Amino acid sequence: MSRHGLVSLLKAPEIQEFGNRPNSVRETNHYQEEYVQKFVERWDELIDWQARAESEGRFFIDLLKKQSKHKVLDVATGTGFHSVQLLEAGFNVTSADGNAQMLVKAFENAKKHGHIMQSVQADWRWLNRDIDGKYDAIICLGNSFTHLFKESDRRRALAEFYSALKHDGVLILDQRNYDSILDHGFSSKHRYYYCGDKVSAEPIHVDEGLARFEYSFPDGSKHHLNMFPLRKDYTRGLIEEAGFQDVQTFGDFQETYREEEPDFFVHIAQKAYHNE
């Protein structure tokens, strides 16, 4: 890990701090204070690697293979679920994340699976400052893009993703179905992403500028994430405005769906330029 990474690990806060007006915390940099050690330690209980692998199947692996993509940058590594899956499937993976504690956990997880993870601490907004080379594919998964609160941060991150890809690279970015939460209220099949059956993940406040989720564990402990509720077409528009083309959106890994039904959307966007 870089010196910068070590310093941020040493300075990392131990408990989540939202102050006495948690619904007013709407800030991109705050993700660093949300992924504290105790929450990072429990993240895998929340997502349950085995159940998640079963629910996603070979979706990402088949997609990348079909497009002959081999060199992948996971920009939201978290505890390493997708990085490890792709390593197991033979891809060349670089694992990035802005949070040093997440990367330490991901490195340990990869080691348990017999892999030495190539990891780099990088905030998306300055991605190309910290990574080397260009990639066939960038994955930004697990509803991570939602952490960016300012539109300028979102545009900046997408521009950095675009620039880190080879000329014909692909971006795979997912999000919760916030349209459904904002327009119809929260419901979840609990089948994708947060698969741990003893853990609950639910919004405790939602408005057009904030989705505050509470994650409750069997021992009674609770953690929170404050996120920006991205509407699907808004995200698609931003991706296109960053220069990507042919943006295709799956709902819960299906090509066809009713808008309010899926819990999650996956956007697949091509950098290859068609001048038509």
Ligand SMILES: C[S@@+](CC[C@H](N)C(=O)[O-])C[C@H]1O[C@@H](n2cnc3c(N)ncnc32)[C@H](O)[C@@H]1O
């Ligand atoms: C919801 S977790 C998802 C982790 C993992 N992809 C998964 O599916 O389990 C979001 C991750 O994005 C990272 N992240 C959030 N904002 C970031 C930023 N601006 N730059 C880099 N990483 C960021 C967090 O540190 C965290 O590890």
